[in-house]
Amino acid sequence: MPPERFYVTTPIYYVNDRPHVGHAYASVLADVLAGYHRLLGVPTWFLTGTDEHGQKVQDSAAARGISPQEHCDEMSAHFRALLARLETRHDDFLRTTEERHTRVVTRVLERLHASGDIYLAPYEGWYCARCERFWSETDVRERGGGRCPEFPDLHEVARIAEDNYYFRMSAYAERLRAAIEDGTFSIEPAKRRNEVLGFLAQGVADLCISRSRERLTWGVPLPFDERFVCYVWVDALFNYESAVGYLADGAEAAARHARWWPADVHVIGKDILTTHAVYWPTLLLAVGEPLPRRILAHGWLLDRQGGKLSKSKRLDAAADERPLPTVDGLLDVFGTDGTRWFLATAMKPGDDTQFDWDVVRERVNTDLANGIGNTANRLLKMAAGACDGRFPGLPDAGPREAPVRAAAEAAAAAAAAVPETLDTLAVAAAVRGCIDAVSLYLSDEAPWKLVKTEAGLPRARAVLGWSLAALRVAALAAEPILPRALGELRAALGVTGPLDFARERALDAVPAGTPLGAPPNLFPRVPPEAIPSA
């Protein structure tokens, strides 16, 4: 049974810099998950947005000689532009500097303070002024040899003592552990769940949630002590709830909150696992809110050396080295469809994969141009000649049709399973399998030979009918990944009206005689020359 509703989020993107491939990946993944739920008729809410407070934003703005607000406006616009190019279908884009959000953070802080979950305590520790961060006793001693653990040769650390506010995270660690173990709070894939359980087993301390205004002004002020702003993660995490009306005024907001919270899936990167799988749920437990159902922690695209793509590192100028992909670079070369297909099928969520321009080109050409695109083209051209441009219907169902029918049904079944499995790779594999089955079927039946004789014509039409039907179902199953191109194909295959998975997954959904469109050029082949060279 499909769920009654689906609320999915991307990570709240940090605007210290422009978006990179990792942002595109998370956005497409969340968009595709949202798309599958919509396809299946599940009411869906898809939230994305930008995290705009904190030290790095303040620093980046200062380095550029502009105000933090100007910096955020500009960067947030870059993220919006990225989503526009990726053609994501998000329902909301929240900025944490918006009043609708900061007001909620203030109310959350007041509540936690009133309930005793936030308390004042002295903090004393090693502080590196250059890195602008505190370091633990052991790090300074063992890694830094008494100096900054990150840059022991360059940075000194100083002893700083000040009062700070803490969130009583330790008080909720046991309840969190229980929720993870009994599955009510699911962390996927399993290795990330292990990681969190390991983190909890090491013992959880309380979380310092205040930042002195002497060092950081760009944040939400603590409502009970104006000397501090709120630690940016506490601020940022609540975006997932503030966006759907939590602690907002009015009946409409309350209804929205009741409808959408808790979130069904938070798509995140593996680097922000602790914040989302420990800080966030313990904060929710403290304010008495239900926990999100699933955390899906994805991996990264790595460069040829196995390093993070998102970190702009200099290559050791090997002569044949291709430039690292930027998001715009990917989109320029592969287009929206190619980029979406690659990102949605590049890797199992959770694992890393190495990026290679040629691998992406081959995948896009093989699956889209040679696969779906070419199949559509050859079938529609043959149908234009042999069937008068009309869908010929599905007579003669026999054992020779069995593989094609089974492959189409498998593709539809894989799409229908996404709410349970979140496995978009399985859908892509099933779609490929269906296209392969059609190719094989065509090779075996050779309708282009059959049409040459009057006697062969009926059989040729039957073969084209089954092939067209299977193609249509495969395209339906892949629609959330490639909505634009496959919408065009759907129309060419004679389907009109709003998308209706339950009806269209049937091979006989289109009646015989339905007019077919001209073959669209859905997926142009990407030539080797299109790849940027060093």
Next chain:
RNA sequence: GGGCCCGUAGCUCAGUCGGUCAGAGCAGGGGACUCAUAAUCCCUUGGUCCCAGGUUCGAGUCCUGGCGGGCCUACCA
């Protein structure tokens, strides 16, 4: 330093409970076909499963130790 994870064909990756697990796709080689975007179909060359020990009748799989890589490790997010 501690926690978690990864290392399988030229490339990207599957391999569930230890027993058809030596696999797929792409690339490379050969052939077929011609409806189609030089596409599709068939056949085919590739591997010390990172290394060394161990447990076992049997290890890609489990254990120990290396080597290489990644994330986190309470104030960068």
